[in-house]
Amino acid sequence: MTTQAILDAIQSPDSTPDDFAALPLPESYRAITVHKDETEMFAGLETRDKDPRKSIHLDEVPLPELGPGEALVAVMASSVNYNSVWTSIFEPLSTFGFLERYGRTSDLAKRHDLPYHIIGSDLAGVVLRTGPGVNSWKPGDEVVAHCLSVELESSDGHNDTMLDPEQRIWGFETNFGGLAEVALVKSNQLMPKPGHLSWEEAAAPGLVNSTAYRQLVSRNGAGMKQGDNVLIWGASGGLGSYATQFALAGGANPICVVSSDQKADICRSMGAEAIIDRSAEGYKFWKDERTQDPKEWKRFGKRIREFTGGEDIDIVFEHPGRETFGASVFVTRKGGTITTCASTSGYMHEYDNRYLWMSLKRIIGSHFANYREAWEANRLIAKGKIHPTLSKVYSLEETGQAAFDVHRNLHQGKVGVLCLAPEEGLGVRDEEMRAKHIDAINRFRNV
């Protein structure tokens, strides 16, 4: 049995759930992996020089055993997230440590501790099989999957599933991720695929959209409200392109930071008016590796005030980290919020704490999204309130190049990967709704 028969079933309009349930499962499938015996391959190199094209492999791997509460999904398309870049350059640490630790937790979790790591934290596809105890999903269901994997055996996570002590990001801290022809997920990760989107469009928002939703909109994050001035770093990037949409849709006032004319144009086309080109304006928040330059924070803050009529920032949507954090804390208004989910440029942040405590500002750490937040974020996509920001689509074979583009900041919005889907544009079930939103859906394409 090969994955071709699965693809044929997915592409046939006559296939029924029984047909999918009767499909024999393949013994193996193609998957994007990194290898445990290569974790030292970039030792001594600068982060920038670690090349994902060298560490990312396309391998034939055996199908994992299906456990209780789980689903095997035929993956039509996936997307590249920055966590896969981190995995592929083995920074800040090798993800094999996560797999070993998970493997020690139970006999079933041992499956994840392998000498290869199948990566990827997004998917759009079709359910092939469900494990014991799964009743809400069945073979043939068209789905997307969010990347929150939790055990929920401790009460710590019962109010907010992100607080589960066994919280993991699927395809980063677990194995059998989405950059593959088949993926293994917990069934609670599954959500309905928005019918107006193609497979690759539906696979694009998941991780970043859910993260931006919690970080900016949810009460667990910044709890953005109408009229808030929201400073968005990387406003046309993966996270930023959704944060910008949430700010605009929620009646806030995004101040978008980007690094080129082209990216400024994309933000403008989303409806943003206040755009700062950090390259053109040449901000240098660090004089040297150890010393920041408060004069540059002030120059940046003055520029923001020009856009806001003199107001300062209510919420900073932070993720660049070390390079920008001092400026982010400075430009936040009295009582305002800096919400951070990452440290792309370095995780040892420095800021002047006098500006934090004297002005009663708050720093909020945010990470992915809980079950409910991920569901709500996907619902907004399904209702056409928020749109995918897919710019370019690669084949599974080209995933290394796709990850290289993201690592080197050569991309716009989100980069997609076709897994089983033989071409782009397949899987649309609601043409009428698609037609209504087609310009927004295509906004990032081929720019």
Ligand SMILES: C/C=C/C(=O)SCCNC(=O)CCNC(=O)[C@H](O)C(C)(C)COP(=O)(O)OP(=O)(O)OC[C@H]1O[C@@H](n2cnc3c(N)ncnc32)[C@H](O)[C@@H]1OP(=O)(O)O
């Ligand atoms: C959705 C997409 C998301 C993204 O893209 S995010 C960006 C990508 N992700 C990352 O870059 C994050 C990668 N992860 C990490 O870097 C690491 O994952 C962490 C730094 C977050 C944690 O490091 P660790 O080594 O896993 O944990 P420890 O807490 O540093 O070490 C564990 C040991 O430290 C002990 N410990 C923990 N807290 C305390 C405490 N408060 N007092 C004393 N000891 C403590 C534990 O018990 C344990 O000990 P024992 O090793 O002996 O078992």
Ligand SMILES: NC(=O)C1=CN([C@@H]2O[C@H](COP(=O)(O)OP(=O)(O)OC[C@H]3O[C@@H](n4cnc5c(N)ncnc54)[C@H](OP(=O)(O)O)[C@@H]3O)[C@@H](O)[C@H]2O)C=CC1
């Ligand atoms: N904790 C969580 O749940 C999540 C964390 N992340 C993390 O967030 C980070 C960003 O992810 P994502 O948005 O998908 O990545 P992208 O690369 O798609 O976008 C990030 C954007 O940030 C801007 N940027 C990069 N470096 C700097 C810098 N030094 N100073 C200012 N701006 C910078 C760039 O935009 P420009 O050049 O136009 O300014 C870039 O396009 C990653 O580290 C990722 O691992 C992502 C998702 C979830």
